[in-house]
Amino acid sequence: MIGVGKIKQYTNVLEKPISKGKQEVSLSAFAFLFSELVQYNQTHVDNISELERRLEDAGYAVGARVLELLCHREKGNRRETRLLGILSFVHSTVWKVLFGKVADSLEKGTEHEDEYMISEKELLVNRFISIPKDMGTFNCGAFVAGIVRGVLDGAGFPAVVTAHFVPMEGQQRPRTTILIKFAEEVLQREARLG
């Protein structure tokens, strides 16, 4: 066979070096997998909020691991201790690694001190999903919200993270906003650190 190299076989996963992260996965493959994930959970729950929670939990597991991996790989084992630092880490580094681009925007909430929003014109996971009218405000972006929550929680910034559709003027598809509401202790610590 032409050009077939011998891939080094490792006896154990601990021997294998951590991947450099240059590998990409086909979007269609992911879309199929994600659609199966949603459908599987749909058959196991009775209502929308339960479905959202399950997707969030699935995302949380990813987020926790992404945090450790990226801290080690991209940031040379330095971690974020400030609020803006961790937010910009999520908005740029995490998004870049997961979705191939930085998030569209990061905003601070105007009404509440503890709210921040990461917005995306079209969330990658929602690209091929359309929500039937009878499911109301359900958003598969709950998976991404879970990822963000996993990252924040692991870094020591507990928060409630949710995904929302925000209809935009002149556009057919609504924008998706990930709303992050930090716990009280985070704000107190931020204030203490000045």
Place this chain on the structure above:
Amino acid sequence: VSRITLLKFRMASTACFIIVSRNDIPIYEAEIGSAPKKEDAAHQHQFILHAALDIVQDLAWTTSAMFLKSVDRFNDLLVFMLLHDSRNDDGIKSFFQEVHELYIKILLNPLYLPGSRITSSHFDTKVRALARKYL
């Protein structure tokens, strides 16, 4: 918050290496060294561990470095603490870095619940090998 603690006692040339998880529950332990196990060693380790952890908690938020030369190396998930009197700083740092990498590999396993005990015998073998190499 997961922590790795390395305790080394002057008298016995023992090192006790513990990874402690979020709620101060140990998820991995290893005794490294030549001295015979003492009965009360375990209690002593726990005591020193918890006392030092409290100090680390406060320190944690003042720096984004993961390795504090003479005291710890940590991020919010992993805290390494070293009580020792040896001067082998670089060796310890390298040891911690390598164990940290091992921990990440364990963590990447989707079937591993973060914060639970690490039961892999391979992990155990590798940690001990690293300890022999660097300490």
